[in-house]
Amino acid sequence: MPVFEYQVKDKSGKTQNGIQEAKDVSSLVQGLRADGFIIIRVNETKARGKGGSSSSGGPKKRKGKKGNVKLDDLVIFSRQMATLVGAGVPLIQALEILSDQVEKLKFKEIISDMHQAIHGGKSFSESLEKHKKVFSALFINMVRAGEQSGSLEEILDRVASYLEKSAILQRKVKSAMMYPLAVTSLAFLITWGMMTFIIPKFATIFEGLNAELPAMTKMLIKTSHYLQENSLVVFGVMGFTFYFVKQFIKTPFGRLVWDAGLLKMPVFGPLFLKVAVSKFSRTLATLIRSGVAILSALEIVSKTSGNRRIEIVIASLMDSVKKGQGIASSLEKHAIFPTMVVKMIAIGEETGELEEMLIKIADFYDSEVDAAVDGLTSLIEPLIIAFLGVVIGGIVVAMFLPILGLATAVK
Numbered sequence: 001m002p003v004f005e006y007q008v009k010d011k012s013g014k015t016q017n018g019i020q021e022a023k024d025v026s027s028l029v030q031g032l033r034a035d036g037f038i039i040i041r042v043n044e045t046k047a048r049g050k051g052g053s054s055s056s057g058g059p060k061k062r063k064g065k066k067g068n069v070k071l072d073d074l075v076i077f078s079r080q081m082a083t084l085v086g087a088g089v090p091l092i093q094a095l096e097i098l099s100d101q102v103e104k105l106k107f108k109e110i111i112s113d114m115h116q117a118i119h120g121g122k123s124f125s126e127s128l129e130k131h132k133k134v135f136s137a138l139f140i141n142m143v144r145a146g147e148q149s150g151s152l153e154e155i156l157d158r159v160a161s162y163l164e165k166s167a168i169l170q171r172k173v174k175s176a177m178m179y180p181l182a183v184t185s186l187a188f189l190i191t192w193g194m195m196t197f198i199i200p201k202f203a204t205i206f207e208g209l210n211a212e213l214p215a216m217t218k219m220l221i222k223t224s225h226y227l228q229e230n231s232l233v234v235f236g237v238m239g240f241t242f243y244f245v246k247q248f249i250k251t252p253f254g255r256l257v258w259d260a261g262l263l264k265m266p267v268f269g270p271l272f273l274k275v276a277v278s279k280f281s282r283t284l285a286t287l288i289r290s291g292v293a294i295l296s297a298l299e300i301v302s303k304t305s306g307n308r309r310i311e312i313v314i315a316s317l318m319d320s321v322k323k324g325q326g327i328a329s330s331l332e333k334h335a336i337f338p339t340m341v342v343k344m345i346a347i348g349e350e351t352g353e354l355e356e357m358l359i360k361i362a363d364f365y366d367s368e369v370d371a372a373v374d375g376l377t378s379l380i381e382p383l384i385i386a387f388l389g390v391v392i393g394g395i396v397v398a399m400f401l402p403i404l405g406l407a408t409a410v411k
Helices: 025-034 045-050 071-086 091-101 105-119 124-129 137-149 152-209 215-229 231-250 252-264 269-289 294-303 308-322 327-331 339-351 354-410
Strands: 003-009 015-021 038-044
Touching: 003 025, 025 038, 025 071, 038 091, 071 091, 071 105, 071 152, 091 105, 105 124, 124 137, 137 152, 137 269, 137 294, 152 215, 152 269, 152 354, 215 231, 215 354, 231 252, 252 269, 252 308, 269 294, 269 308, 269 354, 294 308, 308 327, 327 339, 339 354
Parallel strands: none
Antiparallel strands: 003 015, 003 038
16 A cells, blocks of 8 residues: 655644555555545655655656556546545645555656746746647636536546546447448458468469460459559559648648538448537537536537537627527528437526536437447348358359359369
């Protein structure tokens, strides 16, 4: 069990120092608070001998794992920050503690920089703004709202819940995409191997027999010879096409075409739309509930939507709201969001319970995403099997047709 050094003030204001074993920092802080102490500083003792943190100089840099900061890292960070702030740990001390616990070197450096910024007189939200590549506009604005309302602990806990839901949704979409992508890649490699290694050997055998080959076999052998002789050209064209599409998507028009196409895509389009509706509803509800103004909330939702087509729709919502119109009436003008969503938002606006209605919409579409992922898995599997049967089976049949013809001729 870890050993911690701590410094506290008792009810009389006298400073006390001590050493105590605890499961983690949060457990120790809660125990000391239950005894009536005011927390000043908490450090894990092993950190002192290994370049760890100290109360005066802020968190020191330590070796850690390489890698970018991911959504799961932010979930843990915001949840732990909420616990520490709620337990009465000063913000600077909380960042110092978390810097010692974070494993990724890049995240350690970010937290250390935030610690220095707050130590220099900046607010927590201002320290987050220096790292917009890691902390989204939603994260920063919610923290700012928490600072202004004096409910930072509640807001951080709400951010953590939101990020957890987002991470779960992200994993569901990835799981739905990975299976067909992996099988398709495997099928391509198998087909390429047969066309460039196996079929040429059969072609050599057929040439020695001087027999008339079926049209299907001739076409397959010609294709095999072409791929074998022009492998670099084929891969070059494929690479150039991939690069061109990637660069096209980076342009504003290309991004709009790509994102609009994703929403209309067969099979996967409905899934992407459900994800977009869920993300829109949960993000907007979380921001409004945290005290962020509706226009600011809509602006943040548009930036974090992840889809350019949805972003344009939300931008038009902002214009309508500025003119005094409701969100539902503005959404009704666009044929993207389902009618049920528009009607539920309209009811929420009429009853004054927009946040609750948005949460219900998000929860409903989260369950819809679950059902869609399960349905896609059961639908895609037979389609992939059929594709493999047609492509690979067709190659096998084309190669064995001459052999069957020769066998018939011998009889």
